[in-house]
Amino acid sequence: MKYKDPKNLTAEEKDLLVDTLLSQGYAYEVVDSELKDLEYDLKPGYESKVRKLNLLLKKLHN
Numbered sequence: 001m002k003y004k005d006p007k008n009l010t011a012e013e014k015d016l017l018v019d020t021l022l023s024q025g026y027a028y029e030v031v032d033s034e035l036k037d038l039e040y041d042l043k044p045g046y047e048s049k050v051r052k053l054n055l056l057l058k059k060l061h062n
Contacts, residue, residue, distance in 0.1 A: 027060055028057065028061065031053055031060060032057060034053060035050065035053045035054065035057060038050050038053070
């Protein structure tokens, strides 16, 4: 299945996606999965994204 490039989403579509992920309880799982993928194949420049995702994961957990 081919997914739409998120850069092509409108602000309204992005907001709807975030609202849906949060309301369905998937946001934590998605962030956790992305974090694990980044940590497994850590590339230069990803350290900042990993730190930000860790903070986001903590917020979603509370």
